[in-house]
Amino acid sequence: xxxxxxxxxxxxxYCKDCEEIVETSRIGEKHVYKCRKCGTKNVAxxxxxxxxxxxxxxxxxxxxxxxxx
Ligand SMILES: [Zn+2]
Numbered sequence: 001x002x003x004x005x006x007x008x009x010x011x012x013x014y015c016k017d018c019e020e021i022v023e024t025s026r027i028g029e030k031h032v033y034k035c036r037k038c039g040t041k042n043v044a045x046x047x048x049x050x051x052x053x054x055x056x057x058x059x060x061x062x063x064x065x066x067x068x069x
Pocket of ligand 1: 015016017018019022035036037038039040
């Protein structure tokens, strides 16, 4: 479920409950997305750049899915 926006950025989904980038399911025709991992609708989405910037994510950390804490 990755689309390109007008700026050519990848749209990604960030679950505020899981605190990580997640796969989502779209609910109906609304712009509401449900986290496939925990099932919450507490999901933010945007371009990769904006999400990573807003939530201060480290790309390496996400890719390796390792957590030091
Ligand atoms: Zn979640």
